[in-house]
Amino acid sequence: MIILLLLEFSVSATEYPLNITDSAGREVTITAPIKKIIVLNSDAAEAVKVLGRVESIVGVTDSVKKKSYYFPELQDKETVGTWKEFDYEKIAELAKNEITGRNDPTLVITYTFKLEPAEKLEGIENITVVAFDFYKEEKLCEEVEKLGKILNMEERAQEFIDWWREKRAAVEDAVSKSISAESISEGELANEILSYLRATYLGTTEGHLDLERLRRHAWFYVHGSKPWVFIEGTAKGLEDIATKGNGSSDHATCTLAGGYNIAGELGGAYPHVSWEWVLERNPDVIIKGVYTSGWGWSGVEEPAELVEDIKSRPGADSIFAVKDDRVYVCCNEPLYGMDSVVGLTYWAKIIHPKLDLDPKAVYIEYLTNFMNISYPEGTIFVYPEV
Amino acid sequence: MKEVKKRGRGEVGGRRWKIVSLIVSLLLCVCAAVAVVQGSLECVERVIPSAPAPNSVFEVTLKIKGELPLVVGIVEEIPEGFSFEGTDYEYYEVSGQKIAFAAINVSEIRYKVRAPSSGEGTFMGNWIDMLGDKEGDIAATTVIVGGGGAGAIGAEITPTPTPAPTVAAVTKASRVIPFLEAGKEVGMAFKDLDVSMITVKSNKNVSNMKVIIERMERPADIPEPLGIPYTYFEIKLEGEGIESAEIGGRIEFKVDKSWISDNNIDETTVTLSRYDEKEEKWNALPTYKVGEDDTAVYFEAETPLFAIFAITGERKAEVAATPTPTPATTLMPTIPTQSPTAQTTPTQSPTTPSPKPSGCKASFVFISLIVLLLLRKRRGERNK
Numbered sequence: 165m166i167i168l169l170l171l172e173f174s175v176s177a178t179e180y181p182l183n184i185t186d187s188a189g190r191e192v193t194i195t196a197p198i199k200k201i202i203v204l205n206s207d208a209a210e211a212v213k214v215l216g217r218v219e220s221i222v223g224v225t226d227s228v229k230k231k232s233y234y235f236p237e238l239q240d241k242e243t244v245g246t247w248k249e250f251d252y253e254k255i256a257e258l259a260k261n262e263i264t265g266r267n268d269p270t271l272v273i274t275y276t277f278k279l280e281p282a283e284k285l286e287g288i289e290n291i292t293v294v295a296f297d298f299y300k301e302e303k304l305c306e307e308v309e310k311l312g313k314i315l316n317m318e319e320r321a322q323e324f325i326d327w328w329r330e331k332r333a334a335v336e337d338a339v340s341k342s343i344s345a346e347s348i349s350e351g352e353l354a355n356e357i358l359s360y361l362r363a364t365y366l367g368t369t370e371g372h373l374d375l376e377r378l379r380r381h382a383w384f385y386v387h388g389s390k391p392w393v394f395i396e397g398t399a400k401g402l403e404d405i406a407t408k409g410n411g412s413s414d415h416a417t418c419t420l421a422g423g424y425n426i427a428g429e430l431g432g433a434y435p436h437v438s439w440e441w442v443l444e445r446n447p448d449v450i451i452k453g454v455y456t457s458g459w460g461w462s463g464v465e466e467p468a469e470l471v472e473d474i475k476s477r478p479g480a481d482s483i484f485a486v487k488d489d490r491v492y493v494c495c496n497e498p499l500y501g502m503d504s505v506v507g508l509t510y511w512a513k514i515i516h517p518k519l520d521l522d523p524k525a526v527y528i529e530y531l532t533n534f535m536n537i538s539y540p541e542g543t544i545f546v547y548p549e550v
Numbered sequence: 551m552k553e554v555k556k557r558g559r560g561e562v563g564g565r566r567w568k569i570v571s572l573i574v575s576l577l578l579c580v581c582a583a584v585a586v587v588q589g590s591l592e593c594v595e596r597v598i599p600s601a602p603a604p605n606s607v608f609e610v611t612l613k614i615k616g617e618l619p620l621v622v623g624i625v626e627e628i629p630e631g632f633s634f635e636g637t638d639y640e641y642y643e644v645s646g647q648k649i650a651f652a653a654i655n656v657s658e659i660r661y662k663v664r665a666p667s668s669g670e671g672t673f674m675g676n677w678i679d680m681l682g683d684k685e686g687d688i689a690a691t692t693v694i695v696g697g698g699g700a701g702a703i704g705a706e707i708t709p710t711p712t713p714a715p716t717v718a719a720v721t722k723a724s725r726v727i728p729f730l731e732a733g734k735e736v737g738m739a740f741k742d743l744d745v746s747m748i749t750v751k752s753n754k755n756v757s758n759m760k761v762i763i764e765r766m767e768r769p770a771d772i773p774e775p776l777g778i779p780y781t782y783f784e785i786k787l788e789g790e791g792i793e794s795a796e797i798g799g800r801i802e803f804k805v806d807k808s809w810i811s812d813n814n815i816d817e818t819t820v821t822l823s824r825y826d827e828k829e830e831k832w833n834a835l836p837t838y839k840v841g842e843d844d845t846a847v848y849f850e851a852e853t854p855l856f857a858i859f860a861i862t863g864e865r866k867a868e869v870a871a872t873p874t875p876t877p878a879t880t881l882m883p884t885i886p887t888q889s890p891t892a893q894t895t896p897t898q899s900p901t902t903p904s905p906k907p908s909g910c911k912a913s914f915v916f917i918s919l920i921v922l923l924l925l926r927k928r929r930g931e932r933n934k
Contacts, residue, residue, distance in 0.1 A: 354654055357621070357641070358642075361625055365625040365650060366643070366650060368645070382621040382680035478729040478731060482729070483728070
């Protein structure tokens with residue numbers, strides 16, 4: 165009842181028509197308060213849920229239904245297609261008011277790279293298509309703010325944006341301090357070099373860093389203590405491993421988390437490399453992102469096996485990531501979309517283990533405050549645990 | 551008899567030759583450094599007085615060429631009889647005649663050395679780029695205590711061989727292959743070396759294999775290969791399982807266009823040869839041109855194993871048929887290290903010319919001409 169009253173209040177506070185520019189650069193006019201929402205992907209569903217309008221969703225794609233752990237309340241909603249193919253007749257049908265026979269003001273949310281719905285539904289009374297992605301870090305707050313305006317949930321949108329920015333800033337601050345604290349001083353580096361030269365050229369037998377480790381320390385001294393990270397996606401064998409380059413959201417996450425993405429210097433956002441290339445680059449940390457069949461892993465067996473698979477590859481024991489036991493697998497769920505700041509916090513903790521950050525606590529805040537669901541105790545999102 | 555006389559003249563003038571050659575090599579190293587524009591660390595050079603006074607303390611300067619930031623490990627070895635007297639640089643360590651420096655974001659390091667009462671000695675050194683994967687030698691520098699006057703050194707001292715006319719930015723580099731799977735090829739690219747790519751293939755799995763490539767002078771006990779040598783280098787392999795494996799591969803190398811044109815080399819005769827230590831002979835490898843750019847021509851050759859290699863070329867046929875004396879022919883007999891064959895063959899070029907930036911080539915010719923004129927003048931005075 166209180167929610168309904170609040171909704172009424174916010175609705176009455178909005179002036180129509182409302183003009184906005186969506187993320188595809190389209191000028192969109194909302195002529196009346198939105199009564200129904202049809203989401204064509206799970207990122208849009210999550211954004212609508214975070215803004216408190218999940219009850220207005222009348223149609224979803226099957227990708228939304230697959231995430232029953234995030235959207236239990238949407239399991240009985242009408243399906244309007246898959247994430248890439250849509251049933252436009254169904255969408256039009258769902259927009260219709262059974263009593264008046266006319267369409268209720270209906271918002272259809274699609275990705276910016278899937279603009280077919282805008283063409284197909286153009287001219288149909290009261291159906292407005294907007295293109296937002298909700299997974300691109302640099303546009304996320306702007307998109308949430310615009311969706312807040314469209315749905316008359318501006319305060320809620322601002323609440324989320326403030327929280328998201330606060331958590332992001334916490335990571336940036338911690339990473340910055342960590343890089344500064346872990347940085348190698350000139351004197352330390354000089355001593356390491358002299359130890360190496362003593363042992364290699366002057367005939368002493370004292371312990372020293374090997375040349376590769378020494379060179380990495382020299383790099384840290386010059387560029388800051390940013391561990392070299394290899395982001396592994398799907399591996400189709402040792403000759404074909406998908407990774408993330410400059411332009412991908414993982415690259416941005418890695419950089420924000422204080423890592424140096426070794427594939428960032430390759431061309432393209434989604435390059436493929438061989439295992440030999442990885443060995444040659446010698447990363448300090450390997451992070452393998454996994455689309456789990458459910459929400460994370462219920463036990464350690466599966467993620468442990470994935471880690472072991474990487475560690476047992478030919479020559480793996482020659483790289484720092486394996487020598488230092490820093491090969492991780494991560495569930496991709498909290499890495500992309502509205503909860504990406506949770507994934508960012510996990511990655512920062514992986515890359516800089518000494519950081520005073522608690523990724524689990526951040527996830528709990530997100531789930532309870534914005535998604536109205538409980539944290540699944542015992543579920544593994546990152547392995548080994550950080 | 552005539553030849554002995556010639557050699558004797560060279561011995562008398564040997565000390566001056568040393569000084570001249572030092573100046574030449576220093577100038578050329580500076581020239582090479584100017585020509586190299588890419589990369590962080592280019593090379594490390596040593597600046598040192600060629601003739602310190604007996605028992606004097608003199609300064610040695612190590613010039614670290616390249617753009618900051620620079621992190622370099624340097625080891626200097628000072629000759630016996632000379633003693634290290636200290637440095638203002640903070641990060642160093644001394645052990646016997648060796649001094650290690652950790653050069654961090656500095657473009658030069660100076661240290662002091664005390665000279666003995668007489669004699670000569672050669673300073674040597676090497677460097678490791680900690681921000682790249684390059685290693686190299688600092689060109690050896692010979693100094694003569696007392697300025698090389700008649701009483702300073704005995705007449706029997708053979709003049710120090712002149713260093714290669716140019717000093718490449720990198721003389722040594724290595725790569726580690728964590729795992730070389732049997733039957734699979736692994737390629738390694740090299741920058742600033744004559745060899746631009748080495749591809750290795752083994753018949754057995756090999757772990758942690760280190761591939762070391764080093765530019766070298768031809769050792770005296772190895773015969774000269776056929777043709778005009780461009781450069782020599784050695785490729786060594788280290789690692790577990792190397793001994794029992796057959797490891798061959800392909801070598802891509804580049805040859806400076808200026809060397810080809812200056813020596814009138816027939817490009818199609820450029821050959822990579824491998825030295826067979828058992829047979830004590832050079833084996834020419836099938837060599838193919840694979841490309842070229844503004845400054846160099848690129849070739850590739852397959853080798854069944856890795857050892858000492860030479861890149862050679864032959865002069866174009868029409869030039870060989872009508873040899874014409876060049877200024878270098880007059881100069882050559884006076885170069886103490888020149889072989890008799892080279893001295894008597896008018897069209898023979900100086901031995902082991904090294905690859906170098908084209909600007910340096912011109913400088914080398916210019917300096918050679920000055921040396922030539924000085925020698926002619928000296929001879930003229932003597933004849934009077």
